Amino acid sequence: MKRSERLVDMTKYLMERPHTLISLPFFAQRYDAAKSSISEDLAILKHTLATNQDGILETVAGAAGGVRYIPYIGKGHAEEYLGDLASRIEDPNRILPGGFVYLSDVLSNSQDLQWIGRLIATRYAYSDIDVVMTVETKGISLAQSVARYLNVPFVTARKRSKVTEGATVSVNYISSSLDRVAKMELPTRALKKNSNVLVVDDFMKGGGTLTGMEELAREFDSTVAGICVLCEADFDKEKLVEDYLSLVKISKIDTQKRIILAEPGNFLTETDFSQL
Amino acid sequence: MKRSERLVDMTKYLMERPHTLISLPFFAQRYDAAKSSISEDLAILKHTLATNQDGILETVAGAAGGVRYIPYIGKGHAEEYLGDLASRIEDPNRILPGGFVYLSDVLSNSQDLQWIGRLIATRYAYSDIDVVMTVETKGISLAQSVARYLNVPFVTARKRSKVTEGATVSVNYISSSLDRVAKMELPTRALKKNSNVLVVDDFMKGGGTLTGMEELAREFDSTVAGICVLCEADFDKEKLVEDYLSLVKISKIDTQKRIILAEPGNFLTETDFSQL
Structure with a gap:
């Protein structure tokens, strides 16, 4: 040949x-x-x-x-993509009742998922991740995309049991958006003990869901190597987690005036991109 | 250069x-x-x-x-992969109470998802698909992978409303595994009218869930261009849908004797692979 x-x-x-x-x-x-x-x-x-x-x-x-x-993306490409993504998120049509933001189009677009997956996989390229963890439902496409570029499996915690997954381990966590104690669980056979886990999710308000996943990882004697979300609502109350990265930060949502402000999150400043 | x-x-x-x-x-x-x-x-x-x-x-x-x-895979590759997949599915540890089958490992493995996505994208490469549709939760990774190779978006119907997706359209369908009428819905902004929809799902018993998605497509004045599932339970009761493809067919599950038999489904015989 x-x-x-x-x-x-x-x-x-x-x-x-x-x-x-x-x-x-x-x-x-x-x-x-x-x-x-x-x-x-x-x-x-x-x-x-x-x-x-x-x-x-x-x-x-x-x-x-x-x-x-x-898979590893240079800083210039990352800045360009995240700047563009943030400006697309600043569309007032995304504002939903209750201060939520419509992101399903981004989370189901193959090109966006490629970019987002490659960016997060760049940050954790040398962190020896064994598995990517998320919680149903909207985090799944994100987790799958990151897992693809790290070439590791991903696991999905559930907020409700399913009969098609066998035995599970469950934990309680504080759901800040619901303002109550909730429950999430993972099939026992989904995660090996002593795994190095990367936690990802689509949207972070208080961070309660993320603490639930940290707790789940602990129940499996595993370590959380990092937490990364697509969007963080920065205007919201105090966060329950530290040490997380966000690709996009939403600094303001005004439901009345129909204004939403977004900018690249701390992902850009906290990633050194120096391997390239 | x-x-x-x-x-x-x-x-x-x-x-x-x-x-x-x-x-x-x-x-x-x-x-x-x-x-x-x-x-x-x-x-x-x-x-x-x-x-x-x-x-x-x-x-x-x-x-x-x-x-x-x-993306297009030759018949030889398809036969080899599906033969291997079917034999991996014949593992009695996959048998769950109620005649369900554990497939989460396949549905969260990057290499399997690549193969499955490319196979289904091969079959529908020239069908002018606008969007891939599935229903939460386990069909999502499948839909995402097919959508990636067809380079179209995917939409996820939900069995429960979420406040973060805005207005929805809902339909009723017969859930054969639950033996009752159930409901599924799609955000109105998730699917454009007159779309050509490819429906995919992880597991088919009676096919009730698939009829729900067909119904949803109709509500959006859209056409179903094809239906493709990863696994079909062939021993089960009569099917509610015709004209579907399955990658793997499970012909027998004996919960008592711990036996599960699987083989490549009608996908192989119904795909002509002739473009290569």
């Missing part, structure tokens, strides 16, 4: 398997090519990704070595 | 934008290259995808023309 064809296939192959170590002999056999040619191919791939600021090809030396494609 | 670098970037660019027409002048400008060179690049890309039976590069001639990447 010619270099040009190898490069097309290699790019596709690696993109479909992020964070997975692929050995040089595997590629050499797949393309019936010398290891030295494969090394040159990979150097071209690495250089192209770096130039475009949209991915890292990591080389692991030694007998058990190979290459690993890490 | 050299051909080799162009090919890496082009492959990535097109894979991130399935079913999207990209004009040749766009690539010519992006790479500061002659249109004839770009045409040669695209021929290499097209040839490599076809050889590997894992994608189509469609060329659209004329002034408004360009190229479009269509």
